[in-house]
Structures are given as C-alpha cells and as structure tokens.
Amino acid sequence: MENQILQSKLDWEDTFNTITDMITIHDKDFNIIRANKAAADTLGLPVLGSGKVKCHQFYHGQDNPPDNCLSCDCFETEAPVAFETYEPHLDKFLEIRAMPRFDHNMQVKGLIHVIRDITERKKVEEALQRAEQMKLVGEWAAGLAHEIKNPLAGIKVSVEVLLEDLNISPDDRSIVLRAVGEIKRIETLLKSLLNFAQPPKLQLTLIDMNALLDQTLDFSLKHPSLSSSSSIEIDVSKDFDKNIPLMQADLVQLQQVFLNLLFNAIEAMPDGGELNIKSDYDQNAGAIKIEISDTGKGIDQGIMDDIFKPFFTTKSKGSGLGLAITRRIIEEHGGVISVTSDPDKATVFEILLTIQKEKR
Ligand SMILES: Nc1ncnc2c1ncn2[C@@H]1O[C@H](COP(=O)(O)OP(=O)(O)O)[C@@H](O)[C@H]1O
Ligand SMILES: [Mg+2]
Missing domain, CATH: 1.10.287 (Helix Hairpins)
Structure with a gap:
C-alpha cells in the first residue's frame, strides 16, 4: 500500500514536471503552493511546494492583488479565464490561463495557472x-x-x-x-x-561581400549630399574577415542597404566621430555578419520600435524610408537586421545573412 502511494506520488510529480507549459497551483489566499519544473525554470519559482509565496508579491511586487488580477476574476466567476501579456523582465509574451479548483463540496479551493510562452x-x-x-x-x-x-x-x-x-x-x-x-x-x-x-525582384549574382562593402563605403564618403559637411572629421575603420566566401545576393539592392546604413551613420555624426564596418564569417553556421557602427547621436529607447517603420524620421529633411527599405531587402534575402544603441554615444546595426551557395 505504502509503495503504491509512493509510486503514484512519483507518477504525478513526474507528469507534472514533464509538461512543457508552465503550471502553478494556487490556494484561495493567492499563495503559489506548487510549481512544475517548466514554471520553476522560467519564472524562478521553488518547485513542488518547497515554499509559499503570494502570486501578487511574486509577479507584481505588491502586498495585494492588482486591479486587473486574473486570479480574482477566476475566483469571482468560478470559471476559467485567460489573457495574454508581455512580461518585461522575462522579455517574453505569455498566455496565462487560470482555472478554478473545487473541493468535494464544489467550493472553490484555489486555482491553477497554465502559462504558455507565445x-x-x-x-x-x-x-x-x-x-x-x-x-x-x-x-x-x-x-x-x-x-x-x-x-x-x-x-x-x-x-x-x-x-x-x-x-x-x-x-x-x-x-x-x-x-x-x-x-x-x-x-x-x-x-x-x-x-x-x-520593390524590384531580387537579381541574384555571386557577390564578394567585402568588395561590395568597400566600394559602397567609398561611394558614400564621396557622395555630394555629404560634401556640404565635408569639413567634418569622420574616422573610418574597416575590419573585414578575409575568409568570407562568395554568396548569392542582389548586388544593387545590397548596395542600397549599405548606403542607407552608412548615410544614417554619417548623418548621426554632424560633429564628426568614428565609423566602423566589420564583416565576419561563421563557417559552422554558414552565416555572414556585417556590422556598421558609429559614435553618433545614438537612438533613444523610446523610438527603437519605430525606426524601421516607413516614414518614421527624426530628421527635418528625412524621408523615413531608408530603414524600411533596408529591412525589406535583408528579409527578402532571408536575413535579419537588428540594432543596438547607447544614446548620445554609439549605434550598431547588425546584419546576418546565410550563405546559400559557397564558391571560392
Ligand atoms: N546610425 C544612426 N544613429 C542614430 N539614429 C539613427 C541611425 N540610423 C537611423 N537612425 C534613426 O532612425 C530614423 C529612420 O532612419 P531612416 O529610415 O534611414 O530614415 P531617415 O534617414 O530618412 O530619417 C532616423 O530618422 C534616425 O532617427
Ligand atoms: Mg536614412
């Protein structure tokens, strides 16, 4: 008998911890009394009742449930409720479902949260x-x-x-x-x-990425639109990986990408600064990484989500189309573009492209 009880305890724990959705069990007083392994790993909760913590304290750092409390809704309606939320500290979108648990008198005795990373x-x-x-x-x-x-x-x-x-x-x-x-x-x-x-269709040819970067850089530094500011000192440095194989890509469109990024970098440094272009080849991943960085104005966190949107510009004579076109071209090549910035200090645009056909 004792063995059977032990076995069923192990079975239920094993099942609970194997489920990849995060599950937490709460009592009527908002205490999280159990968390399965997925919840413990992702949310940093203690596993299987090794402690009690109130969910509003854990999630919201508050002594009482917040106004829009999912658990409160669930207790009130005695029916399952669900919502989607973004958790900034996890940088994840979560779908959270709360389901009431009933005792044998059909009184709500607590609830279960099932949380899925969406x-x-x-x-x-x-x-x-x-x-x-x-x-x-x-x-x-x-x-x-x-x-x-x-x-x-x-x-x-x-x-x-x-x-x-x-x-x-x-x-x-x-x-x-x-x-x-x-x-x-x-x-x-x-x-x-x-x-x-x-957008024109991609015209794929075999491209030497470093040569293309070099040529585009030359062109952008000599471009007449920058000649009015030719007195500004921009210190240009290149850091090219010589082992990049030729890759299939649209030469004209990639040139447009680099021009857009270089112009933006130069325009961000009206008082001069440093411009660096870096290329890197990761043989295992078969991927080329290109970084264009400047020590210009930087980008405020508040507009980070907007800069790739068409017509978004902070310049009096800007079109706001450069980065929208740039991202479209990179995505058409199956690549990704991302940006990191330290406002008032520096900005780095990073492009990752996968090599489809290698020759060299
Ligand atoms: N290197 C950079 N440094 C600082 N801000 C930048 C940089 N690149 C882009 N931005 C910001 O992103 C916005 C959108 O850029 P873009 O789409 O090229 O349009 P535009 O250059 O016409 O403004 C710019 O107005 C600027 O605020
Ligand atoms: Mg631009």
Whole structure:
C-alpha cells in the first residue's frame, strides 16, 4: 500500500514536471503552493511546494492583488479565464490561463495557472501585420508618387529652360538654381518611394561581400549630399574577415542597404566621430555578419520600435524610408537586421545573412 502511494506520488510529480507549459497551483489566499519544473525554470519559482509565496508579491511586487488580477476574476466567476501579456523582465509574451479548483463540496479551493510562452507566435503575427501594413502604405505611396512625378518633371524642365533664356542677375540665378535643387530632392524622394512601394525582384549574382562593402563605403564618403559637411572629421575603420566566401545576393539592392546604413551613420555624426564596418564569417553556421557602427547621436529607447517603420524620421529633411527599405531587402534575402544603441554615444546595426551557395 505504502509503495503504491509512493509510486503514484512519483507518477504525478513526474507528469507534472514533464509538461512543457508552465503550471502553478494556487490556494484561495493567492499563495503559489506548487510549481512544475517548466514554471520553476522560467519564472524562478521553488518547485513542488518547497515554499509559499503570494502570486501578487511574486509577479507584481505588491502586498495585494492588482486591479486587473486574473486570479480574482477566476475566483469571482468560478470559471476559467485567460489573457495574454508581455512580461518585461522575462522579455517574453505569455498566455496565462487560470482555472478554478473545487473541493468535494464544489467550493472553490484555489486555482491553477497554465502559462504558455507565445513569444514565437507573437513574432510571426507581428511580421504578418507589418507585411500587411507595408503593402497598404506601398500601394498608397506608389499612386501618389506617380501622380506627382509628371507635373514635377514639367516644372523642372520649365525652370531649366527659363534659366537658360533669361538674362538674370547672379543672385536671382542662384535662387532659381536652389529651386532646381529642391525639385531634384523631391525626385530622389519619389524614387525611393516607388522603390519602396514596388520593390524590384531580387537579381541574384555571386557577390564578394567585402568588395561590395568597400566600394559602397567609398561611394558614400564621396557622395555630394555629404560634401556640404565635408569639413567634418569622420574616422573610418574597416575590419573585414578575409575568409568570407562568395554568396548569392542582389548586388544593387545590397548596395542600397549599405548606403542607407552608412548615410544614417554619417548623418548621426554632424560633429564628426568614428565609423566602423566589420564583416565576419561563421563557417559552422554558414552565416555572414556585417556590422556598421558609429559614435553618433545614438537612438533613444523610446523610438527603437519605430525606426524601421516607413516614414518614421527624426530628421527635418528625412524621408523615413531608408530603414524600411533596408529591412525589406535583408528579409527578402532571408536575413535579419537588428540594432543596438547607447544614446548620445554609439549605434550598431547588425546584419546576418546565410550563405546559400559557397564558391571560392
Ligand atoms: N546610425 C544612426 N544613429 C542614430 N539614429 C539613427 C541611425 N540610423 C537611423 N537612425 C534613426 O532612425 C530614423 C529612420 O532612419 P531612416 O529610415 O534611414 O530614415 P531617415 O534617414 O530618412 O530619417 C532616423 O530618422 C534616425 O532617427
Ligand atoms: Mg536614412
């Protein structure tokens, strides 16, 4: 008999701890009286009744249950309740279900929490939502860009013709030239709008990543849009991994990616600073890592979630499309782009690309 009891105790503990969802058992006074292994590992709770802790104290650091307390709802309704939440200290999205436990008189004696990590599902949902949003914005932007393009070309030609014919003073000429310059700026913006809205299909060729980085860096440092600030001192350093194999990618589109990141880095350092480009090849993972870092303004934590969104900009003359286009291109290549920043100090953009075909 004793053996049987012991065996069933072991069986239930074993089952409880094998379940990969996090499970906690609570009494009527909000004490967490048991936690299975998954809950103990992830939440840092003691396993199997080795102590009592009130759930509102453990989760919210409060002596009483919070206003939106799931357990309270469950006690009140005597029925299962569920909700989804983001736990900042775990950096995880959790689905939490609470179910009442009844004694043999059908009185609620406590409840069970079943907690599932839904972070991966949330990420997929977010990516789908983003793709949908990009598509809508894209269609709208393409329509608008087409409408503006032709009249704008007309204005530019008219002004240029006037400029040739008119015998105007140098001062007036410089004003008209400025107008032409502004028209060109709108044209560039329209081009990136259309590029964003109607992305060209990937044209894959074999690419030497270091050569591409080198060439794009040269181009960006000489670009006329930066020549007005040519007096600023930017200390450029390169740290290339020589063992990167050739990889299949779209040369023009990757060039666009690096240009966007380099321009942003340079624009973040109006008083000069350090720009570093690093490439790394991880042979085991078959992945290339590219890092573009600057010692510029940095990015405030509060806007970190926004910088990749189309039209988000903090610059008076920005389009807010650079990073949106950049992320789209990287994702089309099956890669990921991420950013870390220390406000007022430094920013690092990191790109990870997997090599599909190796040659060299
Ligand atoms: N290297 C960087 N340092 C600081 N802020 C940056 C950097 N790169 C991007 N950002 C921020 O992200 C925003 C969006 O960038 P982007 O999409 O390229 O648009 P734009 O450059 O036209 O503003 C910028 O306005 C800026 O606030
Ligand atoms: Mg930009």
